[in-house]
Amino acid sequence: MSLPSLSAVSTLAEAGQGRLARLPEQYQHLGHRLVGRRTSPLVWDAWAAEGLRSVPVSERELAFFASHAAYHRAGTAVDAGCGTGGLSRRLRDFGYRVTGLDTSVVSLDLARAHGHGLGLTYQQHDLEAGPPPGMPAGGCDLVAARLLLPFLTDPEAWLHEVRGRWLRPGGCLYLGVAFGDAGALVRGQLPREAIARLCAGWEFRARRDLGLLTCLILRSPMR
Template identity: 40%
Template sequence: MITTVQRPTPADWDSWYTAGWPAVVTDKESESFHRTVQPYPGMTAVDLACGNGQWMRQLTAWGVFVTGYDFSTEALRQARAAGLPDGLSYAQWDIDAEPIPPALMPGSLDLVTCRHALPYLEYARVLTDVGRWLKPSGIFYALVRVADDQDNATAQSDSVLESFHRGFTEAQIDGIGIGWARRTTYRLSARNCGIVLRGYGDSDCQPCDVSS
């Protein structure tokens, strides 16, 4: 079931990035992603809610051409300050509130990634949009925090700090991937789960593949 929740504002996210709280990209995440997705040079990608660009810089190190979207001015400032190697670009976009950028054309992308942001978004709609943007062979990757019901109740409180720990319950994670041909999930830690989806809208849908 999709629940509407109060989300942090752009100013809240600016404060979050100014304070230096964002999670780092771990070696385990990079290795698990590379093994499962097998990125290759020349891949075209988008990173939704890209933050300060840590994950995008990892993608470009593998030769992926990637554009990052975020609605935090401070996050994008930090991302650009870290450098703009060939094949990397950023743009400001409120994914839930603003029209889809013209650059996100149907069937135009090999890869879309979204780390830690799905629980803050209208994720069913986002996944539908992502499926349209991807080529038939395209892949979607999400990193999500694994939460229980009490965690999510706390994350929806009035505390701005607590609101940055929103996640999905195990039941919600199990529901992500409906309408896709194949799903692979893997745990990176007790609190973090990687989800890889392939084949959006495939009429010959097969049961989800799940790995630990």
């Protein structure tokens, strides 16, 4: 799922104006349920081509990540829903070997324009179609999903698969999620009460609220 649109979703929704108001009705309310409808990759491509970008990764967010999750130097990381690669590049800077996954061809082209190669590759992949081709079962030290979950058909099922098939035992999951009040959600948000459900089955490590974004670091149980 391409993330360039998600930042604009939050920003424009707060402003109550702009391009969000022109979106078709069927794309307006995905954040109201933990089980939602998929968004076409063509929609993400169109938003990326328009220049909509993800919420930048702040220094405060990076400091939080470094304090709790940057302990697998030279480990394997997947940035799920990488968009234009802002987080992927920072994960590489931490020493991870990073694969950025997204369904949007336009977003991936923009990500590659910022550099790729040694330690950082990008791949088009439908995140709800299982692990990416070539990734061994339990082969990841870290999976990051920043501003992604509200745009998955079933976020809880996806997290269950990540825990069971993507991550090694004791591997780390980094989530960045926009939460809101259940009665006033905008596109790209999940209700605050969903936090406990998303964390079920994981070992909780840390949480940090950074404005619109709530960051969670969880760990897969040791088998």
